[in-house]
Every structure is written in structure tokens, then in C-alpha cells.
Amino acid sequence: MGVWYAFEGEECVQEVPRTGRRKFACVTGSWSLLGTWLVRVLLDNGYNVRFTIRTTVDEAAALMALPGAKQRLDLAQADIMDYGSLMEVFTGCDGVFHTSSPSDLVSTYPPEMVDFEVRGTLNIVEACANSSVKRLVLTSSLSAMVWDQQRHPEKVIDEKCWSNVDFCRSMKLWGPLAKTMSEKAAWSLARDRGLDMVVINPAIVLGLKMFGTTQCIFTYLKGVKELPQSGLFAYVHVEDVAKAHVSALEATDASGRYICFEDVVSEEKLVDLIRKLYPGSSIPSRFSKNGIAHVISNEKLKSLGVAFPAQQKIH
Template identity: 80%
Template sequence: MGVWESLRIEVPAKEVASTGGRKHVCVTGNWSLLGSWLVRNLLEKGYNVRCTFRTTVDEAAALMALPGAEQRLELTQADLLDYGSLVEAFMGCDGVFHTSSPSDVISNYSPEMADFEVRGTLNIVEACANSSVKRLVLTSSLAAMVWDQQRHAEKVIDEKCWSNLELCRSKKLWGPLTKTMTEKAAWSLARDKELDMVVINPAIVLGPRVFGTTQNIFTYLKGVTELPQSGLFAYAHVEDVAEAHVRALEATEATGRYICYETVVSEEKLVELIRKLYPDSKIPSRFSKNGVPHVLSNEKIKKLGMVFPAQQKLH
């Protein structure tokens, strides 16, 4: 049993009663842990959802089996590099969620991903600015904030922090590099176009998929080659990250960036957790067991009403 199965009890989704003035939203991206949970959350809240996921026939059928999907979920095709297809997908939508690059697998990025993600995200921003969209909620990553050798460990990492691009290039950290470049480019264009954009910067996203396997700590660690300085390892439950996105759309006062995480784990604690969850697994030698975690702040996102129930359960 993975860590999240031991912390959360799955509750069947309940259909939301029909209400007038229901909003239309679009969720862009691929078949990711976060994206599928976001679609589920929106349907539960009564939204009409247009989804541009690139899915298999089986995955599409699974999405359409969600409560409310038959009446309020539309699956369509859109290419991030095709501006016209994005404008068409956003037609009539009040809000857009761009979750194209799953923040839970940033360790698997290649050097070529940066150009693709930057261009695709800029197309999203441009299409939103030239359509009915009132707010864009963009998924970035905590990785766009924490990689900076000039930052002292005792300094609190908050929404003003950015990862250092040269450091990311020198260490070949293509995931953090891509996330940082993409978010900075998106902010620049959004301000130029006067588009209302809010960014969620989640930590590592873990939890059960809406359909299929669970993304747990060890699944993620199999792809990690290096931790940020001082052993920073923070994570959040996918259900909470999806809820944070919806609140970022709904809250009129939402603005700027929002760090979303539940718990920060030191390398020593991480090794203990791996041994507890996976006693037969070999501990990766890259973990020195003496890292001191950075101090992160998620106070801003709590002002949107977010609470993290699992935060006390791993201590």
C-alpha cells in the first residue's frame, strides 16, 4: 500500500445539482495525474467542461464514465502549437486551465522540452487573450522557484522566488529549466495582453489516479537524479492541487503565483519513509541522509481557503 492509500479514504463522487448560470471551462494538456483529477473536480462542482486531453479510446471512455460527464463533458482535439485550434477550443469558455506538462514527472524532461512548452504555453496565453476567456489558470511548478545556489537555506521560499536559469543549465536540470522559462514567458505575454492569469506552483504531485495506478513517493524517486540544495523534497496530494486550481479560478481576489504543498521532508526523513513503505527496496545512494530542508511558505494559498489535511499525518 502506497503512502496516500494509507492517508486518504476514497469517497465516490457525488453529482452536483443543476444550477443556472453554470460556467464553461476548458482543460488543456495531456493525460496526467493532475489533469484527470481536475476534470473530475470541475464536474463534481457542476461545471461544463471541455477537455483537450490526448487520450486513448480507453482513457476517453473512462473520462466519460465520470459522474456528470455524459451531460457536461466534451472531449475535443487541440494542438498546443496550432493557435487556431486553441481559439476554437476556448470559444464560449469563461476560464481555461493549462496543465499541459505534468508537474509530477518533471525529472523526465529532455533538453528539447523547453522550446516546445514555451511555444505551446505562449499560444495558450495568446488564444485566451483573444477569446471569451476571463481567467487563465496555469500550472507551473515549485521547481521554478527552488533552484538557486545564491539563496541561503534559512531564507523562506515564497511566491517572489525564481529558480536560477544558469544553475539549471549547468546541472542539466531540464525540468526546472523548462518550468522557469515557460512561466516567465507566460507572465510577460499575459501582462502585455492584459490577460487575467493566475499560476499554481505545486510541489511533487502524489496520489491515486482517477483511473489506474497510484503516483507515490517511490514511483517518483525512480526518476530523480538529484534533489535541490539542502535536500528539499516537498509534495502535495493531487486532490488538493486540483482543488487549488479551481479556487484560483473562482476567487475574484486570486492574483499572481501560489505555492501549493503539504509537507516538506528532509533527506533523513525521506530515507526513513522509503524504508517504512518499501522495506525490500534499495535506498538510492544519492541521498546523504543529512540534508536540512528549506523553509517554504504556503500562507498565500491558504488565504484562498485551502487546507491540507494530510500535513499533520506524516509527522
């Protein structure tokens, strides 16, 4: 890890809050789409930032070109399976963001990665608990909440909901299984260690990646043949997810889990999109029926000052 100068440069000195030293945050994990947006939002908010997500030379150059990056951004290296390297990069940090890769509805998630994600998340929690970190903001997923065959369709999906791990295994939903198991394990260890942890559970994350790749809703329609009963096409823009994470770090009364979504796409609209984008393909049987209404709430997130519609239905 390179040498870190917290207050190097005239620009940096001028931005130091009058009430004390500048806050120091570390962004780790493997999700560069959210990770890079977090760097941008944190720099805009005056933070010193340490970024440990692996990048190419061009990606690193793009990050260092951000306003304030030369003075306040440190590109470091860490392995989430190496506890020692995590302790090193967390030294001096007030907050940590762990942005593990997302698990959406159609991604192929290798089953052997479930255990890896659980163990890596536990390493993050343990290292935070034994360092200067005051709060860990963990990125989980809406998929850790919605997959439950026994849930009544009219029941509101909120922060009290958990996906059923047996159902996930039976349907081979390895991504949602990994998110559910890793988040539950993180909560158990964080409580045992007395670590202040807040979890953001975003829906499908869309938006322009800093390095030129666009992630859009159309990507998720390719190859979708069948969705289990609890499928939800809720989505949110990556910039709003990043801002929600920073709010979760800064709000003194933030606690527990926060569903993060902007809007939902009805099954009727999905059918129209599939017909428009892939006119030669047949409509998946899941979308050919009248969908059962599900209600999802992000009322809790609004308490952090993040403005989204309170409730949306998906059919």
C-alpha cells in the first residue's frame, strides 16, 4: 500500500471542515460499478478515500482524473480473503464500504462462490471490528429479501423480510443464496463484535460505468426464460445507490437494513420490451400470465434523506 498524505495540497487544506479533520473512508469489494461511483460521491463530499477494488491502468487513470483525486484518493491493494491486508488498508479509516458483486435475476452465479462470498464478508466484518473503523456499510441485495415461495403476494416486502435459503437452493438461485447467507453471517458476527454496521439492499442497479460501459434494464431481459414466484424487476440508478451508501455512513441514527430502489417494471411492460427488443423470440411463460401483485417499500430509506417513491407495485 502506498504512502497516504491526508492533507496534501492547497485544495485539500481549504476543504478541511472547521469542526475537525477530514473523514477517511475505504471502499473495498469487487463491484467496480458501485465502487467507482462511491469514490466520486465521497470525493465530492470532501472525504479522503482509499480504494481497493482491482482496476486496469486506464481505469486507475480515470479515477485519478476525478476532482480532488490527486490530493485525496489512494489506490491500494487488498484481498478480502487475507485478513492482514484488510487490517492494513482499514488503518485510520472512519468508515468502510464493502461492495460485493451483485446478484441479479439472470446472472450466472457459480455455486462454488457462495462459500467464498460468505467467508470474505466475515473477514471484512472481523477486520473492521478490530480496527479504527466506526461504521461498516455493507452492500447486500434486494435478492436477500424477496425469494420466498411461502410469502403471501399481498404482504409488503420491507427490511424485515429474508429470502428462504432452502427455496434458493431448490431453485439453484446461487446469487440470492450467497447474498442471504453472507448478510446473515455478517449481522451475527457484527453483533457479537459490537461493530456498528448498516446494510444497503439495492434492487437491480443501472447506470453508466465511469469507464464507459452502460448497464441497462434491457440486459436483464436477454435469456430470461422463467422466473420463480417471487421475482421483482425493481431497479435503481447507481449514483443514487452510492448516495444512499454515503447517507448510511453519515447519519448518526442509521441502523439495520435499507431497501434501495427507484421504480419497478410491470410484467406487462416487460412483455412489451421483450417483443420490441427480441421480436423473433417467444414470450416466457412466466410473463404470459397475469402476474400477482407484490408490494415493496423503501419508506425506511427516506428517513436518511434519500428520495424515492414510497411504494410501487409490480404485476
